Amino acid sequence: xxEQVFAPKSQYRQIADLLRERIETxxxxxxxxxxxEPELASELGVSRVTVNKAISxxxxxxxxxxxxxxxxxxxSTPRITRDARYRYANPRAAELEGRALGLSPRAxxxxxxxxxxxxxxxxxxxxxxxxxxxxRHRRLFADDEPTRLADAYLPWxxxxxxxxxxxxxxxxxxxxxxxxxxxAYLAERGHGPARFDxxxxxxxxxxxxxxxxxxxxxxxxxHITHVARDADDRPVExxxxxxxxxxxxxxxxxxxxxxxxxxxxNDD
Amino acid sequence: xxEQVFAPKSQYRQIADLLRERIETxxxxxxxxxxxEPELASELGVSRVTVNKAISxxxxxxxxxxxxxxxxxxxSTPRITRDARYRYANPRAAELEGRALGLSPRAxxxxxxxxxxxxxxxxxxxxxxxxxxxxRHRRLFADDEPTRLADAYLPWxxxxxxxxxxxxxxxxxxxxxxxxxxxAYLAERGHGPARFDxxxxxxxxxxxxxxxxxxxxxxxxxHITHVARDADDRPVExxxxxxxxxxxxxxxxxxxxxxxxxxxxNDD
Numbered sequence: 001x002x003e004q005v006f007a008p009k010s011q012y013r014q015i016a017d018l019l020r021e022r023i024e025t026x027x028x029x030x031x032x033x034x035x036x037e038p039e040l041a042s043e044l045g046v047s048r049v050t051v052n053k054a055i056s057x058x059x060x061x062x063x064x065x066x067x068x069x070x071x072x073x074x075x076s077t078p079r080i081t082r083d084a085r086y087r088y089a090n091p092r093a094a095e096l097e098g099r100a101l102g103l104s105p106r107a108x109x110x111x112x113x114x115x116x117x118x119x120x121x122x123x124x125x126x127x128x129x130x131x132x133x134x135x136r137h138r139r140l141f142a143d144d145e146p147t148r149l150a151d152a153y154l155p156w157x158x159x160x161x162x163x164x165x166x167x168x169x170x171x172x173x174x175x176x177x178x179x180x181x182x183x184a185y186l187a188e189r190g191h192g193p194a195r196f197d198x199x200x201x202x203x204x205x206x207x208x209x210x211x212x213x214x215x216x217x218x219x220x221x222x223h224i225t226h227v228a229r230d231a232d233d234r235p236v237e238x239x240x241x242x243x244x245x246x247x248x249x250x251x252x253x254x255x256x257x258x259x260x261x262x263x264x265x266n267d268d
Numbered sequence: 269x270x271e272q273v274f275a276p277k278s279q280y281r282q283i284a285d286l287l288r289e290r291i292e293t294x295x296x297x298x299x300x301x302x303x304x305e306p307e308l309a310s311e312l313g314v315s316r317v318t319v320n321k322a323i324s325x326x327x328x329x330x331x332x333x334x335x336x337x338x339x340x341x342x343x344s345t346p347r348i349t350r351d352a353r354y355r356y357a358n359p360r361a362a363e364l365e366g367r368a369l370g371l372s373p374r375a376x377x378x379x380x381x382x383x384x385x386x387x388x389x390x391x392x393x394x395x396x397x398x399x400x401x402x403x404r405h406r407r408l409f410a411d412d413e414p415t416r417l418a419d420a421y422l423p424w425x426x427x428x429x430x431x432x433x434x435x436x437x438x439x440x441x442x443x444x445x446x447x448x449x450x451x452a453y454l455a456e457r458g459h460g461p462a463r464f465d466x467x468x469x470x471x472x473x474x475x476x477x478x479x480x481x482x483x484x485x486x487x488x489x490x491h492i493t494h495v496a497r498d499a500d501d502r503p504v505e506x507x508x509x510x511x512x513x514x515x516x517x518x519x520x521x522x523x524x525x526x527x528x529x530x531x532x533x534n535d536d
Binding site: 010011014016017018023056057060061079080084085088089096192193195196197199200201202203204206209210220223228235244245246248249251252253254255256 | 270278281282285317324325328329347352353356357369401444460461462464465466467468469470471474479480485486488490496508513514516517518519520522523524
């Protein structure tokens, strides 16, 4: 990718690049163990410390995982494509993301309750901090691998008006794998999402997130703040998604402004 | 974020969470040094090894950086928002991303040349691997901090037809901070982008990328594959962006399908 030479090179990062290439080209297969550190050190003509640091980097990158007492294995779960526009247009899209790769999705709804909005949630929903909101905490899996933590917040009055707190609505909240069925339910009651905003950042997992998502030390997560607005431009849901970065590919697509609009902006 | 308790907790990750909170709330200010490891160990009642591992995690997260022989400092460059739709609608948007935060953008055009398309680039451009393409390698900065590597590829015939290889076009290629002026140039010649696709993944920087972007060990980068298509749905440019993850916030927004379209998809 980068053609310049930036000397001096870091030996263990070069070893990591080489092992990564072997994984990506299938020289080491998914679920297979890597050769032991002494074997790699001997083959590559470097010290065991260098091999150990290179493998640490691959763990952080989500390419391998260590099974205690057994060795280092190539991770097998492929990246899942999350197509943003499609995902929120089709109620079953979130479920289909994993199925396209032959993985079985599963949702664990850990909590649905009434809480006071944090500052972050209040700002996104256009309400005051401390105002009541309905929160739904979930943990999503593909096969047995945790793929996402999703906390969805709805303004209290919208949840109440639309019957989401009644038995049928509450059951829907607890059973829906994605957001689609809840959005369809809101749409039937006049609060269907008309517009979506997403902010994407990458950060290191907190201690609790690392445990919930089965992450190695220092592994990054993708943090998506998803806001859905109704036709009156009122935010009807804020969802915070925390996803192991190595498991996902995010896809977005959009139409450019037309030539005449484009030209007009040029003249500003 | 996660309400469940996942015992047992990792002490150094908890210390990292605590130090991160101190940085995020301004208890430790940008460009200030952190207290020394012995001072932190004593204040927090943990071992120096634990403090050292926690600070390693903050380095990976891009929150602090080590200056050799001087200590550990809070990083000062704020996250830059990259608004995808806006960025490709206004020729000066890429330049304005950093300016909004008071940072001075600078582009270093490292190379414009004719090369053979790699498999990855060929697939994205809908041509054959080995076909000629024009590549422009750049490194972008905000103040003195490298913020992005950008490699843009254009099909040879489109570059030739549109005069991008003549002196005026070549100068534009070399001087444009973003993609806007090049897109406007293509638009005037019938190849203006009508549609954009972006795939976003997160991975550990390669050795060369880590050096070019001044990254610490194991720091993740955001990798965006950006494809621009003209009105005939022909790809006219593929750009590969590699960005230090801690420096960026990606923003996307879009309109939902209308209620009637939405209902139609429900019935599938």
